[in-house]
Amino acid sequence: xxxxxxxxxxxxxxxxxxxxxxxxxxxxxxxxxxxxxxxxxxxxxxxxxxxxxxxxxxxxxxxxxxxxxxxxxxxxxxxxxxxxxxxxxxxxxxxxxxxxxxxxxxxxxxxxxxxxxxxxxxxxxxxxxxxxxxxxxxxxxxxxxxxxxxxxxxxxxxxxxxxxxxxxxxxxxxxxxxxxx
Amino acid sequence: xxxxxxxxxxxxxxxxxxxxxxxxxxxxxxxxxxxxxxxxxxxxxxxxxxxxxxxxxxxxxxxxxxxxxxxxxxxxxxxxxxxxxxxxxxxxxxxxxxxxxxxxxxxxxxxxxxxxxxxxxxxxxxxxxxxxxxxxxxxxxxxxxxxxxxxxxxxxxxxxxxxxxxxxxxxxxxxxxxxxx
Numbered sequence: 001x002x003x004x005x006x007x008x009x010x011x012x013x014x015x016x017x018x019x020x021x022x023x024x025x026x027x028x029x030x031x032x033x034x035x036x037x038x039x040x041x042x043x044x045x046x047x048x049x050x051x052x053x054x055x056x057x058x059x060x061x062x063x064x065x066x067x068x069x070x071x072x073x074x075x076x077x078x079x080x081x082x083x084x085x086x087x088x089x090x091x092x093x094x095x096x097x098x099x100x101x102x103x104x105x106x107x108x109x110x111x112x113x114x115x116x117x118x119x120x121x122x123x124x125x126x127x128x129x130x131x132x133x134x135x136x137x138x139x140x141x142x143x144x145x146x147x148x149x150x151x152x153x154x155x156x157x158x159x160x161x162x163x164x165x166x167x168x169x170x171x172x173x174x175x176x177x178x179x180x181x
Numbered sequence: 182x183x184x185x186x187x188x189x190x191x192x193x194x195x196x197x198x199x200x201x202x203x204x205x206x207x208x209x210x211x212x213x214x215x216x217x218x219x220x221x222x223x224x225x226x227x228x229x230x231x232x233x234x235x236x237x238x239x240x241x242x243x244x245x246x247x248x249x250x251x252x253x254x255x256x257x258x259x260x261x262x263x264x265x266x267x268x269x270x271x272x273x274x275x276x277x278x279x280x281x282x283x284x285x286x287x288x289x290x291x292x293x294x295x296x297x298x299x300x301x302x303x304x305x306x307x308x309x310x311x312x313x314x315x316x317x318x319x320x321x322x323x324x325x326x327x328x329x330x331x332x333x334x335x336x337x338x339x340x341x342x343x344x345x346x347x348x349x350x351x352x353x354x355x356x357x358x359x360x361x362x
Contacts, residue, residue: 016311023314025206130197133204140321
């Protein structure tokens with residue numbers, strides 16, 4: 001390890017980075033993962049996040065709040081119970097928050113499987129993926145605990161409702177995004 | 182469906198897009214998938230690919246060659262046998278091709294599990310992910326056919342050899358990339 005000898009921030013070039021569990025890039029500037037712990041902070045710092053959207057019901061832990069503050073990251077909380085009940089409707093304004101102005105954004109719940117998987121599934125509908133492809137991806141992250149109710153929720157989600165609310169001037173420049181207007 | 186009435190290209194806004202199996206974004210401008218078939222071409226077109234890196238040994242099919250030509254996509258072929266033998270060394274210049282100048286790039290083999298998984302694992306080492314995180318990702322895509330030999334190959338891969346060859350002026354602007362110089 002080599003640390004800079006000046007007063008600047010340390011750069012340990014051979015230090016390994018630890019992404020949170022179930023981490024991946026969903027699309028440009030959208031990431032998903034399980035709940036980020038302290039050991040994941042150096043990795044998350046590199047993503048240059050502008051916001052985090054958490055789907056947990058519980059209060060956000062103090063060490064995470066400190067990390068957000070130190071790195072000027074905005075927190076959106078849309079708490080959903082993490083049990084096996086049918087997934088409630090995700091308000092379209094939450095989808096809009098995830099879509100506009102707040103990128104790069106990290107979406108997470110506890111395990112990064114079900115709640116995050118449902119939200120990502122809704123985003124994929126905006127990208128016009130087939131249900132087969134969406135469910136394949138959902139199951140890749142929730143395996144072996146995939147839930148039919150979640151996949152049904154994704155299938156019933158009406159993407160056209162989002163387009164009515166979305167801030168058209170601040171959409172991500174996704175090549176996959178086809179906007180129906 | 183609504184098609185434009187002019188002679189321009191059709192835009193079917195409610196047409197669904199079909200990503201190839203095991204498709205995902207690896208990092209900005211790097212995608213991975215299984216072998217792209219004709220039904221996947223409308224989806225791939227949206228990615229604005231500059232190149233495709235195929236890891237299959239077989240000759241690239243004619244309909245795929247046509248798609249590449251029509252969309253001005255460069256083809257890199259680094260054929261590797263898709264059997265269960267220990268994975269051979271990936272030449273560092275292949276890694277370099279995947280890293281520089283040719284983005285957005287799609288990396289694929291047949292199933293998008295083992296060969297692609299090994300190459301992506303090597304890219305993750307350049308991004309300094311821990312082996313635990315790299316293997317989690319490898320297994321997510323190869324499940325339930327994950328191979329120990331592949332994971333061993335990734336572990337033994339020496340990322341420092343890549344940095345010697347890489348074109349430093351044309352590296353992707355990955356936030357996660359820490360270059361040791």
